[in-house]
Amino acid sequence: MAKKVFVIEDDRDIRETIVYVLEEEGFEVLSSESSKLLRSVDTEKPDIILLDNWLTEWKSDASGQQLSKELKTNPATSHIPVIIISAVSNVKEIAEAGLADSYLMKPFDVSELVNLVNKFTA
Amino acid sequence: MNSQQLLDILSLSDKATAIYTSEDIIIEFANEAMLGFWGKDSSIMGKPMRQAVPELVGQPFLDILRNVWLSGDTYIDTNAYAELLADGKMRGYYFDFEYRAIKHPSGEMRCILHTAVDVTERVLHQQEIIEIRQREKDLGDELAATNEELSASNEELVSTNEELKESYDSLQLLNQSLSESEAWFREMVNQAPVAIAVLDGRELIIDTANAFILQIWGKGPEVINQPLHIALPELQGQPFLQILDDVYATGVPFFGSEVKASLVRQRGLEDAYFNFVYHPLKDSGGDTVSIIVVATEVTDQIYARRRVEHSEHRLNRMVMTSPIGMTILKGRELVIEIANQNMLNIWNRTTDQVTGKRILEVFPELIGQPFPDMLQRVFDTGQPFAMDEITADVGMADGTIVQYHLDFSYDPLFDADGNVEAILATVNNITDRVEVRKQMMHEQERSRLAVEASQLGTFDMDIAEGILDWDDRCRTLFGVSHNGPVTYEHDFVMGLHPDDRERVQQVINLSFSKAASNGNYDIEYRTIGFEDKKLRWVSAKGKVFFDEQDQPVRFLGIVLDITDKKEDEQRKNDFIAMVSHELKTPLTSLKAYIQVLQAKALKAEDKFAGGALDKSLLQVNKMNTLIKGFLDVARLESGSINLDVEQFDLNVLIKEAVEEAAITMDSHDVIFNAQQPIQINADREKISQVLNNLISNATKYSPRGSDIEINSYSHDNVAGVSITDKGIGIGADDIEKLFDRFYRVNSAHTKTIAGFGIGLYLCAEIIRLHKGRIWVESESSRGATFKFEIPLT
Structure with a gap:
């Protein structure tokens, strides 16, 4: 059974590419431009969540970090690996502060994306 | 006679x-x-x-x-x-x-x-x-x-x-001599080079007047045989007639020196000056019968002397009345010829104490100060010399040394041969002005400190008794307005931002351990005002004091409101994050597309598409590197780069960098022979960035196929790396500025090489943050070796 990946990224081009690549790799991908997707975490039970740090709905660079922190501090979701994606050079610090499992700095290599997702869903 | x-x-x-x-x-x-x-x-x-x-x-x-x-x-x-x-x-x-x-x-x-x-x-x-x-x-x-x-x-x-x-016979001789004497007398009078007149009787009849005295009088020979007061009516009201009369009456000669007379001459009534003698001529009975007048006009001399006196007087007057200190120093011996009151005030001396003395004799403390040399130089060169706001130590009359701040100039005074004969020293005592300025700066500094101090709060905690003392400012920072007692648990801990409580308490616990911290306390945290609920950023510094058993007994310190600074930092970070996002988002999708297409081209075995996509990807990566560089500079200058220090093996990091370089370019051989592991405490990612940058530079500025050699070493508590290329090298002029922001070596070789001149600046800043040093050893066209060292601890 294919692993299920949540992709939350507000840039449509990036989102579509990620979805395409991951689907090519055999993942089942659910994607959204907003955090609303997370409301279905309980029902969809994703195996991994890719979270863009900068979401236009939040207007703050703490947004992805904030969502990650909520997921990781919620016992119901804390087991789900979270990967924060950001263009800022201190993405590592942001990911750590948001208790995320890993991070991906834009612009990333497609292979890097695939490796990370594979690693956390193995 | x-x-x-x-x-x-x-x-x-x-x-x-x-x-x-x-x-x-x-x-x-x-x-x-x-x-x-x-x-x-x-x-x-x-x-x-x-x-x-x-x-x-x-x-x-x-x-x-x-x-x-x-x-x-x-x-x-x-x-x-x-x-x-x-x-x-x-x-x-x-x-x-x-x-x-x-x-x-x-x-x-x-x-x-x-x-x-x-x-x-x-x-x-x-x-x-x-x-x-x-x-x-x-x-x-x-x-x-x-x-x-x-x-x-x-x-x-x-x-x-x-x-x-x-x-x-004797009578005959007498007669002869009398007659000769008479003739000789007349002759003498007429030809004398001085003005002579003989005035006969009390009436002062002009018996004889030679050409000179007629010229002085401005009269012709017609005055002869006239009484003097008729011949020269202008003498009325002047003292001469009276003097002549006195000479006549007393028989005592009168000598006049530089006496002014007003005479009607060609140009009308003129003032003239004379040296003269009124000599009585007496008969054998001793009675005065006439007066001989011998006069020399000295008007020109008087005027000439007056002009000299006037000009001297003027110089002296200028010196004496100058509102600034002036003195004339004569000869290389520097003898004080004149000094005005202002100068004397500076010297703290009286005229008598200095006039006619050598200046170095009066002020031996000047020996060893720069002034004697400067004065001699004016003698040597004839050029004036001036300096502003120089400090001079001058010995007071009571022996104490006073420091003055002076503006001064030395102006040469020349003699007729054009040699420097003296120096006019002009000295403006600006000590008060400098003091006032210093005072003002001091006041400004003090008020700045006062403002800062007003933002500084203080705390004092008696650990044994559990009593906490906050001043007003400290209370404000925690949103407390009352003056009642405060406690550590209720007011301090609860006043902290919930996200910071744990961290702050950990730091305080560390400070309470003498072994761990030696009692030093230094932290930034947020507070939420107890009453006003306002968020404030606070920088706190303090010191814990221990008893003989190393138990903490007292905890003192200061707190400073850094909310503005933090907000400023936040705004900068927000801006940088926004720019990063806006610039990198298109690159991210572009890169992803290229990489997806690369995979497809590979599958389809489309070599042209594969090649084109490879080149596109290279361009995207290059663009990304440039953007990253700019953002790093921006972050450096906003002060928001923090080192993420961890311990790692420097040689492993170098190996990774070499491998990465080998993947991205095959134009050069990068040689690195790792020695013993070198464990360092540094920001791994940033040191990696420095290595990448230096390797990339080496490839850019050296010919294809040449070697790039990397060595690492550690000694004397430093770890170092050197990267040597066989390239075009760097000229001496460029070496100094090489690490400046946006500096690019300008030559025919470098025009074609891409870059904005920020790579080395970033390297230097990163090494500086590590308290290390970075430099280059090179000669033009002989290759270059870049080196950096960072402390091991």
């Missing part, structure tokens, strides 16, 4: 003397003896001889006199017989006499000086002798005894005669 004096002298002589003038033999003068011979009185003076002594008519004398006058030849005769009227009877007399012709220097007759001696007795004696001798002849030898007696008497007479002759 003048003629009157001569006449006076003649009148006193017991030799009969008379003076005649003109062809008519006018009797100008005859003394008592002469009048006695003639049996006349002085009323005859001024009359012609013929009229005055009519009994002479028919005798030869009048013709002889006339002849002397006309010929100018003196006539001398002895034993001349003359019949003269005496006591109403004509009597015969014998005279030895002279009619002496006295002439003007021009040769014209001036007068005839007649001197005569009555030799009647002698002649009669001689006649008697002749008669006696006749009788002797007649009386024969009987009279021999008488004859002897007579002979003796005759001898006596001869000697008398000789005496008379001598007397006559």
Whole structure:
């Protein structure tokens, strides 16, 4: 059974590419431009969540970090690996502060994306 | 002497003397003896001889006199017989006499000086002798005894005669010298190089005035024989007439020196200055008969001297009244010639203490200060020298040394030969000004500190007793407005931002352990105001004091509101994050597309598409590197780069960098021979960035196929890396600026090489943050070695 990946990224081009690549790799991908997707975490039970740090709905660079922190501090979701994606050079610090499992700095290599997702869903 | 004096002298002589003038033999003068011979009185003076002594008519004398006058030849005769009227009877007399012709220097007759001696007795004696001798002849030898007696008497007479002759000769000499003296006197007066006048009588009649004095007076010869006050009416009201009168009355000469006189001359009434003598001329009775005036005009000299004095006075006045210190130092010995009050004030000396002394003698403390050399340099070069706001140590009269701040200039004063003879030193004491400025800076600093201090809160905690003391500012930072007691648990811990509580308490616990922290406390945290609920950023620094058992007993420190700074930092970070997002988002999708297409091209075995996509990807990566560089600079300058320090093996990191370089480019061989592991504490990612940057530079600036050699080392508590290329090298001029932001080596070789000049600047900043150093060793066209070192601990 294919692993299920949540992709939350507000840039449509990036989102579509990620979805395409991951689907090519055999993942089942659910994607959204907003955090609303997370409301279905309980029902969809994703195996991994890719979270863009900068979401236009939040207007703050703490947004992805904030969502990650909520997921990781919620016992119901804390087991789900979270990967924060950001263009800022201190993405590592942001990911750590948001208790995320890993991070991906834009612009990333497609292979890097695939490796990370594979690693956390193995 | 003048003629009157001569006449006076003649009148006193017991030799009969008379003076005649003109062809008519006018009797100008005859003394008592002469009048006695003639049996006349002085009323005859001024009359012609013929009229005055009519009994002479028919005798030869009048013709002889006339002849002397006309010929100018003196006539001398002895034993001349003359019949003269005496006591109403004509009597015969014998005279030895002279009619002496006295002439003007021009040769014209001036007068005839007649001197005569009555030799009647002698002649009669001689006649008697002749008669006696006749009788002797007649009386024969009987009279021999008488004859002897007579002979003796005759001898006596001869000697008398000789005496008379001598007397006559001396009179003649006297007359001659008198006449010469008169002539000489006139000549002297007329030709004297000084102005001379002779004023006769109390009326001060101008008897003689030479050309010079006429010139001084501004008058012509017509003034001669006029009284002085008529000739020079402008003298009325001036002191001279009075002085002359005094000289006349007292017979005491008067000497005037540089006396001003106002005289009417060609240009009207003029002021002139004179040195002069009023010398009384006295008759034989000691009475003043005239005054000789000798004068020298010194007007030009006076004016010249006054001009010199005026200009000296002006310089001195300028020096003395200058509102700044001035002194004139004469010669290389630097003798203080003059110093004004301001200078004396600076020196703390009186005029007497400095004037005429060498400056280094008065102020030995100047030796060793720069001033003596500067002064000598002015002598050497003749160039003025000035400096502003120089510090000078000057010894006070009481021996203390006072420091002055001075603006000064040394201006050379030249002598006539153009040599520096003295220095005009101008010194402006700006000590007060400098002090005021310092005071102002001090005040500004103090007020700044005060403002800062007003934001500084203080806390003092008695750990044993559990008592916490906060000042007002500290209370404000925690949103507490009351002055009541505060506690650690309730007010401090609860006042912290919930996200910071744990972290702050961990740091405080660390500070309470002497072994772990030595009691030092330094942290930034957020507070939420207890009453106003306001979020504030606080920087806290403090110190924990321990007892002998190393137990914490007291905790003191300060808190500072850094909310503004933090908000500022936040705004910058937000901006950088926004720019990062906006620039990198398109690159991210572009890169992802390229990589997806690369996979497809590979599958389709489309080599052209694969090649094109490879190149596209390279461009995207290059673009990404540039953007990253800019953002790093922005972050550096906003102060928001923090080191994420961890321990790692430097050699492993270098190996990774070399491998990465090998993947991305195959143009150069990068050689690295790892030695022993070198464990360092640093920001791994940033050191990696430095390595990548230096390797990338080495490939850019050296020929394809050349080697790039990397070495690492550790010694003396530092770890270092060197990266050597065989490229174009770097010139000395460029080396200094190489690590400056946006600096690019400008040469034909480098024009084609991409970059914005921020790579080395970033490297330098990263190494600086690590408290290390980075440098380059190179020569143009000989390759370059970049090195950096960071401390091991």
